[in-house]
Amino acid sequence: MLAFIARRLFVSALVFLAATAVVFVMAANVGDPLAEARQLPSGQAQEAAIAEITERMNLDEPVFVRYFRWLGSALTGDLGVNVTGQSVNAMLENAVGATLQLVLAATVLSIVVGITIGVISALRQYSGLDLSVTFAAFLFYSLPLFWVATLLKQFVAIDLNNWLADPKLALWVIGLIALFVALFCAALVVGDRRSRVTTFVVAFVAMCALLWALSETGWFADPGLGIFVISLTAVAGAIGFTTLFSGLDWHSPPMRAAMAAAIAGIASALLLDPVLRDPNLATIALLAVITAGVCFAIGWLLGGELYRRSAVQSAVFTGLFTGAVIFTDRLLQSFASYSDMKGGRPVSTIGSGTPNFQGTFWQSGLDSVGHLALPTLALMLISLATYTRYTRASMLEVMNQDYVRTARAKGLPERAVVTRHSLRNGLIPITTLTAYDIGTVMGGAVVTETVFGWRAMGRMLLDGINQGDPMPIMAFFLVAGGAIVAFNMLADIAYGFLDPRIRLS
Amino acid sequence: MRRTRTKPAQAPSGTDAVQGMGVRTRTQGQLVLRRFIRHKGAVAGMIGLGAIVLLAVTSIGAGPIPGWWPKDFSSTGTLVDGGKPTLSLLPGFLGGSGLQIGEHPFGQDNVGRDYFALTMRGTQVSLVIAFIVGIVATFVGTLVGAVAGYFRGKSEAALMRLTDLVITIPTLLFAGMVAVMAGDRGIVVLGLVLGLVTWTPTARLIRGEVLSIREKEFVIAARSFGTSARRIIVKHILPNTVGIIIVSVTLAIASAIILESALSFLGLGVQPPDTSLGRIISDYQNALTVRPWLFYWPGLFIIGIVLSVNFIGDGLRDAFDPRQNRVRD
């Protein structure tokens, strides 16, 4: 395995090196960096300008010499200067954070959501849910990103802000949302028509009542979950995860472990209040690690010898889930104050962050969310469709395999057949997909940033191309191409770990 | 398995749903066509794409074909009713103004250009570019994929490294640079260069397919007769990859439309005076709040084309490679 990784690393590095040469040669020929200088009235000023740029960019040297010059300094960490003499390192430093945040958020969200929807859709093949998901995936897949992004920016952001000024839901909106949620729940239920209809009715009524109550109490203007809802969600999570990992059984050790984890979570939500007022990222990370550790111990102890594995799984997932709920609650609680800071318009359409923003951890978190939400949503849609379609196809293929039939013949419950046999095999090909997708997302980020007016890597690249300025283009490529190479390698390594057949070769 | 001798009248068709149960014989082509026609989305896609192509070609005409639409896309005129679209599909009893096309069905832009004619022109250009890209990308991809898949060893390694290299460069960066270098040499050149940078998915698909076909008995048989590699690829392997090649044409066309419109939107693609659907959206994006129709129409046409092509591709894939539930015995 180590030799495999080392070889893979070596080949990737060579390919990447060759790619830098190709991109450099193209970038050096993409336009005329002297175009602007030539516009000056001819005379000494023009000649001086041309001479200065020629000197700065070594335009009098052949392109290969310039490439090796760039390569040499890039290896020492110096990315050169652009046509106006600005340091590209400084430009990149300002740009890279926002772009990577966007790319990472969009990628992670589309992987998680896309795989989930794809799996459910495959498990309910030919159901109404499956057909709607398949059609929606096709539609999203066919949307031009810049068009969607512009629509989102123009309408969703503005309308959402207007609505948040006086957040009341009209009855028909409540009905529509409840209808969708209820249809989704009904599609999830296994069983006959009657249990589906019951689920639908219950979900519809519950959703209507909930939304109406939230709307009437003005919750949307000053949201938050409160300890009661946190507790309820945590317990529901405990039941859900236990059902997923070992089946629904109230007295089983995994259920006890998950419940214990949920209760521990709720208790710490109350006890840790002083810490959670204004933490920093390290505190949150530390808390997450502690949560996982404590829950692991709970599962280990309560699981006993017979149920250790599933008890640990249920407890850890429940614990982390409860943590996420508490985190969300804190964010929501800060919403009213953040909204005030932004003059009542919390959803932003321009830029990647409010300049010189000062606030608590939660408020700056909301600021990031407010700026990232719409670009991420736009960028997600297309990848989401890709992941959904591939996951669905892959799962359907795996579910027809002989070894899945063997698993059923053993007498395993359907839940275990899916989670232990279909899912693991079905997700292996998806690792490769993430590697291809990252390039598309990188390109999409350029488009999205343009629409939302971010001054990030997209701007740097487009300015570079338009001005025939190779250094910023190379900086963009180092990051984007580097991400593609890294993802490809990670995918290969993950593949090797997931599929024992690859490990040997 | 016992191999029953088959009579033409009752040959069990290996590709049909029920193997060896005596199903009427159909040729491969008939089977594919039948499955394709049964795919509702694919048929809808065919109709949708056909309608869009027909509308785009005949309305304002193309080359020798005269158009029936009286206005052209470049001349300005007086604004009628603020340039609002006159097209109405909502009948009077539902509160609309009845079925009518009117003077400017898609409205006018701020200088009074007929937006229907402009959208049609954009559609024509986008379609031409997409088809060129689709064909070039499929041709190069098939060539690379087939050669890499068939020949093991050095040529495979070299071609796969080349593919890896192209994949390492984000498509938008690569395509953006070649598009700018193509400059204003016209849409055909733009299509060609874009095709030259988007062939990698096809190459991967074809290579995978060829890798599995080259191990099939009939190829081994042909090799054992001493058939030349070129002949095996052309006569035995490529015909068996026709399905996947056709499917990848559709995939390439769909992504080409999206790529071209994104590049044009960023100002890197089609250059004035020519226009394309992406270019139109880019030109009028700031008009969104004042004249929203300038934004909607070209977008809807992009979605219409890409959705149709994707559905056709899906139908073709199902038709060529039916993964239906098989009843085994």
Add this chain to the structure above:
Amino acid sequence: MSTNLEPANGSRVHAGKTLADSLPPSDEEILRVEDLTVEFPTDDGMVHAVRGVDYSVREREVLGIVGESGSGKSVSSMAIMGLLPGNARVRGSIRYRGKDLLRMREKEHRSLRGEKIAMIFQDPMTSLNPVQTIGDQLAEAVLSHHLVSRKQALTRAKEMLDLVGIPRPEARLKSYPHEFSGGMRQRVMIAMAIINDPDLIIADEPTTALDVTVQAQILEKLLEVKDEVNAAILMITHDLGVIAGMAHRVLVMYAGRPVEIGNVDVVFNQPRMPYMAGLLGSLPHLDATEHERLRPIVGTPPSLINVPPGCPFSPRCPLADDSACVTTEPELAPTDADEHYAACHHWSRLAQVDDPTAYFRAESERSR
């Protein structure tokens, strides 16, 4: 085994355990299938895959089911397991120790699957999960029916691997399927089938995908473990040699129906259904003279979508006439031997000749 038959491909059980050495069947009936029909809706119409099957299996008995592809032999066994695709329409009854599997709740049926009724599949190369260790896959079969620790389950798995003759079972628990040969994987499948001491093992062409030399070992092993766990075996195959070597009784299926059933010796020596006679006649004999030709049955089985009236075998049958054979489908009826039933209007004509397979020789000679 007293049969005039030379096994078709050497898969006769050799030196090791033979059927004669193994424990005899008891009178206790464990499975009774009555009037089982299975239909699949397809694009071309309804496929009548199984059209009324009746049989029973007793403790420790080996019942062979033969028939060509599409005769319904696998579909009927998948119905017993409850593993048919969701669109299948199943009617009739399948009673396991008196309880009807088709009218059981899914949960109850599942608790029998792998515990009381186990199955061995045709292709061991694809029947094991490639990403899980052999030990995990075996232990899982135990854990899904018994409340024991993983450690105990793994111990049981090791014992089973030892029982089916896999060397170094302890170490092999940690291996993945791709590290095993085909024969070894089929042994693992057998171990998985018997790990919970089942009453009934359904073996669906367990040796078809294996090398001839390995086939004999696997069959031997099956007979051996059968006595170890006191199970009956439903042996589904198209290989008459396998049936001759290891079944007590044989059920012959054609076009979704049983056409002949009886003790192996009787059926093989005195077939009373022309199809079975044809099958026997089409086997190559080792003692055949140089000039003798193989004698295939001419034609193909009928479509199961539009099953024509009359005997489904009549278009291929040398005995068929224009009256009863094309108008009424014959029912299984007693013949001249005990417990021997055949579905043929003209079975008595087969009884009149010494070698019923001769009809097919004449037929194939004529049709040349």
